[in-house]
Amino acid sequence: MATILEMAADIVAAHASTTNMTKEELISELNDIYNALNSLEKGEAITEATEEEPGPAVTRKKAFGKDKIYCMICGKGMKTLARHLKTSHDMTASEYRKQFDIPRSQSLAAKSYSEKRRQMAIERGLGEKLAKARAERLKGKGKKKS
Numbered sequence: 163m164a165t166i167l168e169m170a171a172d173i174v175a176a177h178a179s180t181t182n183m184t185k186e187e188l189i190s191e192l193n194d195i196y197n198a199l200n201s202l203e204k205g206e207a208i209t210e211a212t213e214e215e216p217g218p219a220v221t222r223k224k225a226f227g228k229d230k231i232y233c234m235i236c237g238k239g240m241k242t243l244a245r246h247l248k249t250s251h252d253m254t255a256s257e258y259r260k261q262f263d264i265p266r267s268q269s270l271a272a273k274s275y276s277e278k279r280r281q282m283a284i285e286r287g288l289g290e291k292l293a294k295a296r297a298e299r300l301k302g303k304g305k306k307k308s
Contacts, residue, residue, distance in 0.1 A: 166203060170196040181250070182238070218262060231272045234262050243270040 164172075174192045177183075183191070198208050218225075219237035226232075230239035235251055235258075247253045253261075255270055269276055283289065 166199045167196060170199055228273045241272050241275040
């Protein structure tokens with residue numbers, strides 16, 4: 163039979179295989195899992211360290227950087243936040259905005275990333291193509307009504 167430490171290491175290894183974790187996060191999680199398994203073995207109740215809603219991992223000012231946007235829940239930095247919120251926190255962008263009182267006008271993508279995408283759209287002429295397609299669609303609707 164596996165020891166409690168081996169079981170805790172297996173659980174943390176499985177979690178770490180799907181989630182990027184720092185050395186400190188790995189050690190902390192290993193400690194938490196070990197303590198929980200140890201409590202279960204002794205028949206004690208497992209208590210959460212914090213029962214209340216934790217505050218943001220990073221401040222709003224730090225969260226919206228030029229090259230990265232940081233998740234205010236876990237503190238991880240990335241180019242865009244929407245996919246991370248869905249996969250890691252099972253949360254939509256609107257739920258995230260509501261939880262941290264972020265206005266809809268604030269982009270959930272890094273400023274440099276948004277600017278690169280904007281420049282790419284300009285270079286490809288996507289704005290003109292969109293305007294042309296909308297104009298043609300309006301013409302088509304006008305003919306159908308007549």
